[in-house]
Amino acid sequence: MSDTISFRQEIANLLYASEGEPLNTCIQCGTCSGTCPVAPYMDYTPRQIIALINQGKKEEVLQSNTFWYCASCYHCTVRCPQDINITDLMYALKRYSIWKGQHKEGLIGPTFSEAFVKMIVRGGRSFEPVLAPSYIFSFGMRELLLEVQGATELLLKGRLPLLPPRIKRLDNFKRMLGRIIPMGGLE
Template identity: 65%
Template sequence: MAAELSFSDEIANMMYASHGNPIRECIQCGTCSGTCPAAEFMDHTPRQIIGMIRADLKDEVLASNTYWSCASCYHCTVRCPAGIDIADMMYALKRYSMWKKSYQEGLIGPAFSESFVKMIAGSGRSFEPQLAPAYLFKYGPRGLIQEAQMATSLVFKGRMPLLPRKIKGLENFQRMVRRIIPIGESS
């Protein structure tokens, strides 16, 4: 009879490169929070989030913008005295929240990641303008104008491609992707 997993174990299970449950090793020193360049924009600092995971405050953790504010710079990871790959733990939280569709409303991160994966599954290559609709409307009128100005100057400088690229062996590529995740009609 399997006991129900703690939230901490669930997240640790989603951290491929770590073994066992590294989250348990945290000594709450706060080196991660002091190091994180995005900490001031997070609802809870990385140290707090780890504490909350260990206290099984699943709903509060998932509702926080913290893990979607992680830029994956791994500064916390290389400094953690307990050897926790904290940036990878943030990825695990992102995956968990995508899986359960339980992230904070209004965040751009989940929509961005999803449209990115769809784009790659569809063409094999990244193409910036194709991503825009997923998040542009969230910037508000001022942000839209800034974005349009920037895009115009980039096109003018010959830095913005106007046509998407595709890989040649797309059919086999998509068969490969389908062996891992189900993708619908490639669009």
């Protein structure tokens, strides 16, 4: 028997074990795509993404914007006649994409997510100035200036720390994280 597992099985393994093999039960009815408010902006609709995963089309899936555009609204999940948790699937694809370092170029989502996870792993807390460069330059000049103005006001009022905060017992926190997420090259 081969030691390598298929792309479809890798993604299925990232979903909750208690849900069995949800991707197998998709009947391609399209309810999720018809329900999704973001579908018109996605390279592939949620229904198409499931079909591509089941066909093992890893490159097409990872190079799409679909899961990065998902707004986590859960409309698809509550309406799926097969009770497939499509929202969780979108989260699983984001994790997989970051883990493998494969994603479509030019999207804010992967850069933001990677910066966020690295920051949490290092200090245990979110720190806006570290996150801002991952998206702030995609705004127009006016928005950029407004963001800088807002940050300056927060800083002057002592609402924005100068240095990234760190939680207590950071080593314990890192050990816990190491058990639940594949760290890859994130540390």
